[in-house]
Amino acid sequence: MTSHAPDPRAVQALAGEVALLHQRLGRVAHDLARLAPSPPPQPVPPVQPAVPGPPVPPVRPHPAGPPQYRPPTPPRSAPPAPTVPWWQRDGVVSRLLAIAGAAVTLVGVVMLVVLAARAGWFGPPLRVAAGVAVSVGLLGAAFRVVDRPGGRIGAVASAAAGFAGLYLSVAAVTALYGWVAAPVGIVLGLGVAALGVAVALRWSSELLAVLVVLGVALLAPVVTGGLSAALLVALVVVHLATVPVDATRSWTVLRAVRTAPVVLALAAAAATVAMGAEAPRVPVLLVALAAFGGAVASARLVLRRVPTDATTLAAVVSTAGTLLAAACLLDRPVTTAVAAGVALTTGYFLLQGDRPSSTRVAFALPTALAATVAVVAATPGDLAFPALMAVACVTMIAAHRVGSLPLFGVGVALSAVGVAGYADAWSLDATISPTLATTLGGWALVGAVAAVATAVTGSVVGLRVLRDDAVRVIVAGCFAVVGLAAAVTTTVVSGALLAGRAGAVAGHGVGTVLWTGLAVALLARGLARPTHARTLLAAGLAVAGAALAKLFLFDLAATGGVTRAVAFLLVGGLLLAAGTRYARVFAERLGASPTDGAIDATAAADAPAARSH
Structure with missing residues (x-):
């Protein structure tokens, strides 16, 4: 057999292609090394000249078939969270049981201190001592279990019942039995309420403060014998004792709970006196004044952090209304002085430039109402109607400055009353x-x-x-x-x-x-x-x-x-x-239009001529 020698030119061409492919692979490796944060790439060895050798038959790739379709893998969704009934959630049942137990215990303390007198059970000193002992025992148990695992809920409920029981015991010995003078009872009650607030702040528990206030508000009428001056004092003392909380805490529920009882009691007392009942009017005015002062102090503390806090604004407006109602029960000079004071106080908040519009509206309403009451009380007879129109003018100007439609509506209403009264007079x-x-x-x-x-x-x-x-x-x-x-x-x-x-x-x-x-x-x-x-x-x-x-x-x-x-x-x-x-x-x-058009046309005609020169 004769062996055929390879063609030298084919071998040389194939060697050149292999060398070129080697160079390209080296360049690609260099570029990848520059992009990757890995260590610097190794230097590419120099390309050796190809040595002629036996020819290598080219490798023919098999023809690729059509691409196979692979459906996308759906993302794995997390399994749905199991819905847990509310009674099986963490702490719900324990809270309900603890609050219910505290309420029942507090009712028992009140029955022991007050209602046992109707049944002739042991004497008043022993009844009061037993109520105080039960309250102190509840407080001791609360402090004992508060740091234990799972004992916080029970401690809060026990402490709330204990502080409320002590406060109602003080109210009983002051208003019911008369063993201590009213000023002494007020100081003692304020001390008990302040102590409860201090514990609530230390434990960072709004629930404790709310339960104390609610317990006092719901059971104080039983201890004080219904709607009376003692009840108003008991409610306003708790209201004032919880105001310092607003300096460091934003407890909205507490602000609402402490304001609503005293406002409702004052409104009921003012309505009772206005209907002709024989009742002391000065205590109603003093309590209303104290409640308004507490609301204003709270507003100064809260509105610095939350300028549009709704509960604070509602407290100021409601206490201002009850104060004006209580002032209207007295003589004209007292009514004028109190109404002027309310107008100046709320007007101070109104005139501060950094207040939002909603806050200004909230302060503008009691300001307009108080100014109206002051002017009407200060002007006798038919002169009240011109004074009322003057207040209406000021109110509408303030509405324009603030940009408030409700305040403008108040001004329109005052204008209508003033004009109608003037026309009748x-x-x-x-x-x-x-x-x-x-x-x-x-x-x-x-x-x-x-x-x-x-x-x-x-x-x-x-x-x-x-x-x-x-x-x-x-x-x-x-x-x-x-x-x-x-x-x-x-x-x-x-x-x-x-x-x-x-x-x-x-x-x-x-x-x-x-x-x-x-x-x-x-x-x-x-x-x-x-x-x-x-x-x-x-x-x-x-x-x-x-x-x-x-x-x-x-x-x-x-x-x-x-x-x-x-x-x-x-x-x-x-x-x-x-x-x-x-x-x-x-x-x-009409005459300026044709003239202007002619002038414009002349100018437009002269423009090309001017440009041609």
Whole structure:
């Protein structure tokens, strides 16, 4: 057999391809080493020249078949958490049993201290001593088990029953048996409540403080014999004792629980006295004052951390309301002083610039109410209505500053009451009749001026505060009607005070001229502000129509001589001036458009010529 020698050129080409592939693999390895955080790559050995050898037959890869589809593996979802009934959750049953046991034990203490007297069980000293002993035993058991595993719930419940029992024992020996003087009993009760609060702070347990307050609130009426001054004192002492908690803790439930009982008791006491029951009124006022002071102190502590805390704001508003109700039960000087104090206190919070709008609204409501009570109490008789309108003006201005619709609503309500009271005190018949107008005094003029100021303030603030156009028009229109009537009343009463019946007749003419002047001013304002031209035009034409109706239907018959002539001349001159002004403005606007267009066209035509030069 003859062996065929390999072709040297094929061997050399194959060797070159192997060397090139080797170089490319080395470059890829170098790039991978640069990207990976591994140690630096080893240097690539130099490529040796290929040595011719026997030819290697090329390896032909098998043809690849179609890619096989593999469905994606679904992610493994966590097994659903088993739903545990609420009674099987950790601590629920123990809490319920502990609280129920504490409540039953506390009722037993009260029965031992108070209710045993009806059955004739052993004497009062022994009953009180037994109640105190049971309470102290509960406290001892609480301190004994609090640090044990699982003993915190029972310790909290036992301590709550113990402190509440001690507090009710003090209330019993003070209010029921009279063994200690009232000041001494108040100090002792305050000490017991403060001790309970201190333990609650040490254990960081809001539940303990809440249970103590609830126990006292629910069982104090049994110990003190129903609604009485002793009950009010017992509730307000607990209220004051828990205020220092707000310095370091944000216990919202405690703030609500401590405020609601004293507010409800004060409201019931004030209602009982107002219905004619024989009851001391000064203790109600003092307790209400203490409750309001506690709420204000709490607000100063809490609002620094949470400026919009709802429970704190509700406590201030509710205690301020009960304080004003209690103050209204006493004489006018006391009512005025207390209401002024409430207005100044809540107004201080209102005027602070860093308060949110909701907080300002919450403080604005008691401020407006207290100012109203103070003004009405300080002004005797019919003068209260002008004073009420002054308060309404201040309230609406404050609503504009704060941007509060509820506060503006309060101002509108005060305005309505003030205007209605003024109209009833100084009858409108006296304004219409010049003879009766002479019977009005100087205070009627003050009320009329106050009504004008109220109408102007309500219209301006309503247009700026209200957002709905229809509501704005209605509110502004109502205030405008009041203002127009009050303006005529002002001119008529002023004329009657100056010149009697003749002055009152002249006042009607002056009032008609004022209406016409207002109409002209509104029309001129509409020309100056095209964006509001339609509204101002409608208002101006409406006032002008009212002035003409008054001129022909009333002034023509009620006035005479020079007054009627002057009124007609002035009204006619003003309307002529307004019409002439409107005609000139529209002529100028219509004439300016073609001229401006011609100028623009000329400039556009001259521009290419200028550029060609």
